[in-house]
Amino acid sequence: MPISMSGVAIASFEQTLGALSKILDKAAAHCTAKKIDPAVMLQTRLSPDMFPLMKQVQLTSDFAKNCVGRLTGEPPKFADEEKSFDDLKARIAKTLAYVKSIKAADIDASAEKDVTFPIGPQQTLTLKGEQFLVHFVLPNFYFHATTAYDILRHSGVEIGKRDFLGRA
Amino acid sequence: MPISMSGVAIASFEQTLGALSKILDKAAAHCTAKKIDPAVMLQTRLSPDMFPLMKQVQLTSDFAKNCVGRLTGEPPKFADEEKSFDDLKARIAKTLAYVKSIKAADIDASAEKDVTFPIGPQQTLTLKGEQFLVHFVLPNFYFHATTAYDILRHSGVEIGKRDFLGRA
Numbered sequence: 001m002p003i004s005m006s007g008v009a010i011a012s013f014e015q016t017l018g019a020l021s022k023i024l025d026k027a028a029a030h031c032t033a034k035k036i037d038p039a040v041m042l043q044t045r046l047s048p049d050m051f052p053l054m055k056q057v058q059l060t061s062d063f064a065k066n067c068v069g070r071l072t073g074e075p076p077k078f079a080d081e082e083k084s085f086d087d088l089k090a091r092i093a094k095t096l097a098y099v100k101s102i103k104a105a106d107i108d109a110s111a112e113k114d115v116t117f118p119i120g121p122q123q124t125l126t127l128k129g130e131q132f133l134v135h136f137v138l139p140n141f142y143f144h145a146t147t148a149y150d151i152l153r154h155s156g157v158e159i160g161k162r163d164f165l166g167r168a
Numbered sequence: 169m170p171i172s173m174s175g176v177a178i179a180s181f182e183q184t185l186g187a188l189s190k191i192l193d194k195a196a197a198h199c200t201a202k203k204i205d206p207a208v209m210l211q212t213r214l215s216p217d218m219f220p221l222m223k224q225v226q227l228t229s230d231f232a233k234n235c236v237g238r239l240t241g242e243p244p245k246f247a248d249e250e251k252s253f254d255d256l257k258a259r260i261a262k263t264l265a266y267v268k269s270i271k272a273a274d275i276d277a278s279a280e281k282d283v284t285f286p287i288g289p290q291q292t293l294t295l296k297g298e299q300f301l302v303h304f305v306l307p308n309f310y311f312h313a314t315t316a317y318d319i320l321r322h323s324g325v326e327i328g329k330r331d332f333l334g335r336a
Binding site for chain 2: 002003004005007008011012015016046047050108111119130131134135136138139140142143146147149150153154156161164165167
Protein backbone atom coordinates (compact mmCIF):
# COMPACT_ATOMS: atom_id res chain seq x y z
CA MET A 1 0.00 0.00 0.00
CA PRO A 2 1.90 3.03 -1.20
CA ILE A 3 1.35 6.54 0.05
CA SER A 4 1.65 9.68 -2.03
CA MET A 5 3.94 12.70 -2.13
CA SER A 6 0.90 14.99 -1.96
CA GLY A 7 -0.59 13.02 0.92
CA VAL A 8 2.53 13.61 2.97
CA ALA A 9 3.34 17.17 1.89
CA ILE A 10 -0.09 18.80 1.76
CA ALA A 11 -1.36 17.09 4.92
CA SER A 12 1.73 18.16 6.85
CA PHE A 13 1.57 21.76 5.67
CA GLU A 14 -2.17 22.16 6.22
CA GLN A 15 -2.09 20.75 9.73
CA THR A 16 0.90 22.67 11.02
CA LEU A 17 0.34 25.99 9.24
CA GLY A 18 -3.28 25.91 10.44
CA ALA A 19 -2.07 25.23 13.97
CA LEU A 20 0.54 27.99 13.74
CA SER A 21 -2.09 30.52 12.68
CA LYS A 22 -4.14 29.76 15.81
CA ILE A 23 -1.00 29.91 17.96
CA LEU A 24 -0.39 33.43 16.60
CA ASP A 25 -3.92 34.37 17.73
CA LYS A 26 -3.01 33.26 21.25
CA ALA A 27 0.28 35.17 21.04
CA ALA A 28 -1.51 38.35 19.96
CA ALA A 29 -4.07 37.95 22.78
CA HIS A 30 -1.21 37.42 25.26
CA CYS A 31 0.42 40.66 24.09
CA THR A 32 -2.83 42.55 24.58
CA ALA A 33 -3.47 41.05 28.03
CA LYS A 34 0.08 41.65 29.27
CA LYS A 35 0.54 45.03 27.57
CA ILE A 36 3.43 43.68 25.50
CA ASP A 37 4.26 45.54 22.28
CA PRO A 38 3.52 42.98 19.53
CA ALA A 39 6.49 44.36 17.57
CA VAL A 40 8.74 43.32 20.45
CA MET A 41 7.26 39.83 20.63
CA LEU A 42 7.67 39.43 16.87
CA GLN A 43 11.38 40.24 17.23
CA THR A 44 11.94 37.90 20.19
CA ARG A 45 14.64 35.25 19.77
CA LEU A 46 15.91 32.28 21.76
CA SER A 47 19.46 33.47 21.21
CA PRO A 48 20.83 36.75 19.77
CA ASP A 49 22.18 34.89 16.74
CA MET A 50 18.96 33.02 15.97
CA PHE A 51 16.11 34.32 13.82
CA PRO A 52 13.24 36.06 15.65
CA LEU A 53 9.65 34.81 15.77
CA MET A 54 8.68 36.82 12.66
CA LYS A 55 11.35 35.18 10.51
CA GLN A 56 10.63 31.71 11.93
CA VAL A 57 7.04 32.00 10.70
CA GLN A 58 8.11 33.41 7.33
CA LEU A 59 10.52 30.49 6.90
CA THR A 60 7.87 27.94 7.87
CA SER A 61 5.71 29.46 5.12
CA ASP A 62 8.60 29.44 2.65
CA PHE A 63 9.48 25.79 3.15
CA ALA A 64 5.87 24.78 2.43
CA LYS A 65 5.49 27.12 -0.56
CA ASN A 66 8.88 26.28 -2.04
CA CYS A 67 8.32 22.56 -1.58
CA VAL A 68 5.19 22.32 -3.71
CA GLY A 69 6.51 25.02 -6.06
CA ARG A 70 9.84 23.29 -6.72
CA LEU A 71 8.27 19.85 -7.01
CA THR A 72 5.93 21.06 -9.74
CA GLY A 73 7.59 24.10 -11.37
CA GLU A 74 8.78 27.42 -9.99
CA PRO A 75 7.58 28.72 -6.60
CA PRO A 76 6.28 32.29 -6.31
CA LYS A 77 8.30 34.79 -4.27
CA PHE A 78 6.64 36.05 -1.10
CA ALA A 79 8.23 39.31 0.07
CA ASP A 80 9.07 39.38 3.78
CA GLU A 81 7.12 42.56 4.47
CA GLU A 82 4.99 41.48 7.42
CA LYS A 83 4.79 43.88 10.36
CA SER A 84 2.12 42.40 12.64
CA PHE A 85 0.52 39.19 13.84
CA ASP A 86 -2.31 39.82 11.37
CA ASP A 87 0.19 40.18 8.54
CA LEU A 88 1.79 36.86 9.51
CA LYS A 89 -1.61 35.18 9.62
CA ALA A 90 -2.32 36.55 6.13
CA ARG A 91 1.05 35.17 5.00
CA ILE A 92 0.06 31.73 6.30
CA ALA A 93 -3.34 31.95 4.60
CA LYS A 94 -1.67 32.95 1.32
CA THR A 95 0.73 30.02 1.68
CA LEU A 96 -2.10 27.55 2.27
CA ALA A 97 -4.06 28.97 -0.68
CA TYR A 98 -1.01 28.45 -2.89
CA VAL A 99 -0.41 24.90 -1.59
CA LYS A 100 -4.05 24.02 -2.29
CA SER A 101 -3.88 25.56 -5.77
CA ILE A 102 -1.37 22.92 -6.92
CA LYS A 103 -2.83 19.71 -8.33
CA ALA A 104 -2.14 16.71 -6.10
CA ALA A 105 -1.41 14.63 -9.20
CA ASP A 106 1.40 17.01 -10.18
CA ILE A 107 2.98 16.69 -6.74
CA ASP A 108 2.53 12.91 -6.83
CA ALA A 109 4.35 12.75 -10.18
CA SER A 110 7.45 14.42 -8.72
CA ALA A 111 8.91 11.65 -6.52
CA GLU A 112 11.71 10.83 -8.97
CA LYS A 113 12.08 14.27 -10.52
CA ASP A 114 15.38 16.11 -10.02
CA VAL A 115 14.79 19.14 -7.81
CA THR A 116 17.52 21.79 -7.53
CA PHE A 117 17.25 24.21 -4.65
CA PRO A 118 19.44 26.71 -2.78
CA ILE A 119 21.04 25.60 0.50
CA GLY A 120 22.86 28.85 1.11
CA PRO A 121 23.67 32.12 -0.64
CA GLN A 122 26.06 30.47 -3.12
CA GLN A 123 25.15 26.79 -3.05
CA THR A 124 22.51 24.60 -4.61
CA LEU A 125 21.74 20.95 -4.08
CA THR A 126 19.90 18.56 -6.39
CA LEU A 127 17.82 15.72 -4.97
CA LYS A 128 15.05 13.50 -6.25
CA GLY A 129 11.61 14.84 -5.29
CA GLU A 130 11.06 12.23 -2.57
CA GLN A 131 14.47 12.90 -0.99
CA PHE A 132 13.87 16.65 -1.23
CA LEU A 133 10.56 16.27 0.63
CA VAL A 134 11.71 13.80 3.29
CA HIS A 135 15.31 14.81 3.94
CA PHE A 136 15.14 18.56 3.38
CA VAL A 137 11.65 20.04 3.46
CA LEU A 138 10.04 18.23 6.38
CA PRO A 139 12.89 18.72 8.89
CA ASN A 140 13.23 22.39 7.88
CA PHE A 141 9.49 23.02 7.92
CA TYR A 142 9.01 21.49 11.36
CA PHE A 143 12.22 23.08 12.65
CA HIS A 144 10.94 26.61 12.04
CA ALA A 145 7.36 25.90 13.12
CA THR A 146 8.60 24.37 16.39
CA THR A 147 11.08 27.18 17.01
CA ALA A 148 8.27 29.74 16.53
CA TYR A 149 6.30 27.78 19.14
CA ASP A 150 9.33 27.53 21.46
CA ILE A 151 9.94 31.30 21.30
CA LEU A 152 6.33 31.95 22.34
CA ARG A 153 6.37 29.25 25.02
CA HIS A 154 9.63 30.63 26.40
CA SER A 155 8.00 34.09 26.39
CA GLY A 156 5.15 32.94 28.61
CA VAL A 157 2.37 32.49 26.06
CA GLU A 158 -0.04 29.84 27.35
CA ILE A 159 0.14 27.23 24.64
CA GLY A 160 0.75 23.49 24.78
CA LYS A 161 1.69 20.73 22.39
CA ARG A 162 -1.97 20.18 21.53
CA ASP A 163 -1.89 23.66 19.98
CA PHE A 164 1.14 22.67 17.92
CA LEU A 165 -0.57 19.48 16.76
CA GLY A 166 -3.71 21.41 15.81
CA ARG A 167 -5.90 19.40 18.18
CA ALA A 168 -6.62 22.10 20.76
CA MET B 169 5.11 7.40 -8.64
CA PRO B 170 4.14 6.43 -5.13
CA ILE B 171 6.44 6.67 -2.14
CA SER B 172 6.48 4.26 0.78
CA MET B 173 5.65 4.43 4.48
CA SER B 174 9.09 3.01 5.30
CA GLY B 175 10.81 5.47 2.96
CA VAL B 176 9.28 8.37 4.86
CA ALA B 177 9.47 6.98 8.40
CA ILE B 178 12.87 5.28 8.45
CA ALA B 179 14.61 8.02 6.44
CA SER B 180 13.25 10.71 8.77
CA PHE B 181 14.21 8.86 11.94
CA GLU B 182 17.69 7.91 10.74
CA GLN B 183 18.57 11.41 9.60
CA THR B 184 17.33 13.31 12.62
CA LEU B 185 18.28 10.83 15.35
CA GLY B 186 21.75 10.60 13.81
CA ALA B 187 21.98 14.38 13.79
CA LEU B 188 20.73 14.60 17.38
CA SER B 189 23.40 12.17 18.54
CA LYS B 190 26.13 14.40 17.08
CA ILE B 191 24.48 17.49 18.58
CA LEU B 192 24.70 15.78 21.99
CA ASP B 193 28.45 15.33 21.41
CA LYS B 194 28.75 19.08 20.88
CA ALA B 195 26.64 19.74 23.97
CA ALA B 196 28.85 17.46 26.08
CA ALA B 197 32.01 19.15 24.72
CA HIS B 198 30.48 22.56 25.50
CA CYS B 199 29.84 21.49 29.10
CA THR B 200 33.44 20.35 29.47
CA ALA B 201 34.86 23.54 27.93
CA LYS B 202 32.64 25.86 29.98
CA LYS B 203 32.81 23.82 33.20
CA ILE B 204 29.04 23.28 33.13
CA ASP B 205 27.72 20.29 35.08
CA PRO B 206 26.23 18.03 32.37
CA ALA B 207 23.46 17.07 34.81
CA VAL B 208 22.39 20.72 34.90
CA MET B 209 22.42 21.02 31.10
CA LEU B 210 20.35 17.83 30.81
CA GLN B 211 17.72 19.37 33.11
CA THR B 212 17.63 22.73 31.30
CA ARG B 213 14.23 23.87 30.01
CA LEU B 214 12.91 26.74 27.89
CA SER B 215 10.16 27.31 30.45
CA PRO B 216 9.65 25.86 33.96
CA ASP B 217 6.57 23.96 32.76
CA MET B 218 8.23 22.44 29.69
CA PHE B 219 10.19 19.19 29.62
CA PRO B 220 13.97 19.45 30.05
CA LEU B 221 16.54 18.48 27.43
CA MET B 222 16.78 14.89 28.75
CA LYS B 223 13.07 14.25 28.32
CA GLN B 224 12.98 15.96 24.91
CA VAL B 225 15.56 13.46 23.64
CA GLN B 226 13.79 10.52 25.29
CA LEU B 227 10.52 11.58 23.63
CA THR B 228 12.19 11.98 20.23
CA SER B 229 13.40 8.39 20.64
CA ASP B 230 9.96 7.22 21.77
CA PHE B 231 8.08 8.71 18.82
CA ALA B 232 10.41 6.92 16.39
CA LYS B 233 10.35 3.61 18.27
CA ASN B 234 6.60 3.67 18.89
CA CYS B 235 5.89 4.62 15.28
CA VAL B 236 7.50 1.58 13.71
CA GLY B 237 6.42 -0.58 16.64
CA ARG B 238 2.75 0.36 16.45
CA LEU B 239 2.67 0.21 12.65
CA THR B 240 3.93 -3.37 12.73
CA GLY B 241 2.98 -4.81 16.12
CA GLU B 242 3.79 -3.81 19.67
CA PRO B 243 6.67 -1.42 20.44
CA PRO B 244 9.20 -2.33 23.15
CA LYS B 245 9.29 -0.23 26.31
CA PHE B 246 12.45 1.80 26.85
CA ALA B 247 12.83 2.80 30.52
CA ASP B 248 13.71 6.47 31.01
CA GLU B 249 16.81 5.75 33.10
CA GLU B 250 19.40 7.86 31.30
CA LYS B 251 21.67 9.99 33.48
CA SER B 252 24.30 11.36 31.09
CA PHE B 253 24.94 12.49 27.53
CA ASP B 254 26.50 9.08 26.87
CA ASP B 255 23.36 7.37 28.16
CA LEU B 256 21.21 9.48 25.82
CA LYS B 257 23.46 8.65 22.90
CA ALA B 258 23.11 4.96 23.76
CA ARG B 259 19.32 5.44 23.88
CA ILE B 260 19.41 6.93 20.38
CA ALA B 261 21.63 4.09 19.11
CA LYS B 262 19.22 1.52 20.63
CA THR B 263 16.30 3.32 18.98
CA LEU B 264 17.99 3.29 15.58
CA ALA B 265 18.91 -0.39 15.97
CA TYR B 266 15.26 -1.17 16.71
CA VAL B 267 13.99 0.93 13.78
CA LYS B 268 16.41 -0.87 11.44
CA SER B 269 15.37 -4.28 12.81
CA ILE B 270 11.84 -3.87 11.42
CA LYS B 271 11.29 -5.08 7.86
CA ALA B 272 10.54 -2.20 5.49
CA ALA B 273 7.87 -4.35 3.81
CA ASP B 274 6.01 -4.67 7.12
CA ILE B 275 6.00 -0.89 7.59
CA ASP B 276 4.94 -0.41 3.96
CA ALA B 277 1.96 -2.76 4.50
CA SER B 278 0.63 -0.60 7.35
CA ALA B 279 -0.69 2.49 5.50
CA GLU B 280 -4.34 1.47 5.86
CA LYS B 281 -4.03 -0.49 9.09
CA ASP B 282 -5.89 0.84 12.16
CA VAL B 283 -3.36 2.03 14.72
CA THR B 284 -4.53 2.76 18.26
CA PHE B 285 -2.21 4.81 20.44
CA PRO B 286 -2.31 6.84 23.67
CA ILE B 287 -2.70 10.61 23.42
CA GLY B 288 -2.77 11.20 27.16
CA PRO B 289 -2.95 9.26 30.41
CA GLN B 290 -6.58 8.22 29.84
CA GLN B 291 -7.16 8.67 26.12
CA THR B 292 -6.42 6.71 22.99
CA LEU B 293 -6.89 7.63 19.35
CA THR B 294 -7.22 5.30 16.36
CA LEU B 295 -5.94 6.40 12.94
CA LYS B 296 -5.00 4.64 9.73
CA GLY B 297 -1.25 3.99 9.55
CA GLU B 298 -0.62 6.76 7.02
CA GLN B 299 -2.54 9.33 9.08
CA PHE B 300 -0.77 8.15 12.24
CA LEU B 301 2.61 8.69 10.57
CA VAL B 302 1.87 12.01 8.86
CA HIS B 303 -0.48 13.75 11.31
CA PHE B 304 0.81 12.42 14.63
CA VAL B 305 4.28 10.92 14.51
CA LEU B 306 6.17 13.34 12.28
CA PRO B 307 5.03 16.57 13.98
CA ASN B 308 5.69 15.07 17.43
CA PHE B 309 9.05 13.59 16.45
CA TYR B 310 10.32 16.84 14.95
CA PHE B 311 8.77 18.89 17.76
CA HIS B 312 10.88 17.16 20.41
CA ALA B 313 14.04 16.96 18.29
CA THR B 314 13.82 20.69 17.52
CA THR B 315 13.05 21.62 21.12
CA ALA B 316 16.12 19.65 22.26
CA TYR B 317 18.13 21.68 19.73
CA ASP B 318 16.49 24.94 20.82
CA ILE B 319 17.31 24.29 24.50
CA LEU B 320 20.97 23.77 23.62
CA ARG B 321 21.06 26.75 21.25
CA HIS B 322 19.44 28.94 23.91
CA SER B 323 22.08 27.66 26.37
CA GLY B 324 24.93 28.84 24.17
CA VAL B 325 26.02 25.58 22.54
CA GLU B 326 27.58 26.38 19.17
CA ILE B 327 25.33 24.51 16.79
CA GLY B 328 23.49 25.60 13.66
CA LYS B 329 20.70 24.31 11.48
CA ARG B 330 23.18 22.28 9.45
CA ASP B 331 23.75 20.22 12.59
CA PHE B 332 20.03 19.67 12.92
CA LEU B 333 19.79 18.60 9.27
CA GLY B 334 22.70 16.20 9.69
CA ARG B 335 24.76 17.93 6.99
CA ALA B 336 27.45 19.45 9.21
